[in-house]
Amino acid sequence: MSRLQEARDVVKQIKKAWDRKEKTALLMINQVRGSAYRQPGAKMMMATDGQMFGSLSGGCLENDLFEWAKEAIRENNPVTKHYDLSENEMWSLGIGCKGSLEIMIVPVNQDDLFWEHAMGLVQKNISLTMILEIPTGTRILLDQNRNGWGDLELLPESVYRHAYERTDRTRAEVIVHGDRRFVIDTMKPSERLIISGAGHDAVPLASVAHNVGYDVTILDPRKDFNNPFRFPDVSHMVVEPGNADASSFSDSAWVIMNHQQSRDEAALELALRSNPRYIGVLGPLSRTQEMLDNIGATLSSGPIHAPVGLDLGAETIEEVAISILSELMMDRSGKSGRSLHGRTKIHA
16 A cells, blocks of 8 residues: 555544544654565554544554554654564564564644645645654655645754655655654555446445555446446456547556457557556466557557466465465565565565
């Protein structure tokens, strides 16, 4: 899941708490050493009535964090907490996370213009970078056009430059400037996934893709198949692939699964013209090669994966969806997709 989608979900819950007249705090992991349940930039919210959304530790720290969240809200000041799970079995609860982590707890007040700007960008799905000084909570917000809000005059120039040079980062990081420490968290929109084909097997794929953070669009001209009843929580483009504008799909991942060769060929040609991140084609390699021949392209014409998916022994449509999503997530993260067995560190 993208950091921006996670933040958007947290914002929704903060606003629900405000509707209940409760006060809230945002909790974020600043730094991790060793093994931990979540990585830097992970967020959750807590409200004064005990409601929580998200998780930073899988349950072993949240009760203690809630006590500190209440203090941060009561004093209207941020709190930074350090947990060393390798030394204290009370925290690790035998779950095997033996690392250490630093968590910042920040009050989020309804009448605070900084959070109003931040929430506005998050809800509009606009890339943003949030900078918090540790432990004071000095706050700076930068959007993708370098507009800024917050305590800009207190931000060292080198930290500002670093924030804009980390455009490819997906995790928060702590940087040091003299005797000052800052956590920089860049949040980007969810990656877009275009599923060309609204057949029965596309239903679980769209559902799982949405659940793991993709912004899913179904491309299929058949309105009886391509509709919100069959595919909730996704976008719909009810048009033939040959009539669609490639520029509207720029920088997207594709899965082509129309089960109709001429439509698959049109979708494949469209995908190749759209500056794609990934193209997965369902079906045998020989069929994909035939389609590529028909449209005057080759396997090297783009980031084509054919057949799509990882070899998991999938047979049912649900299993096939997991196979495809596994490869998509592997491509998104740049990881190997190999078994974790024997690995001493999961998140390298």
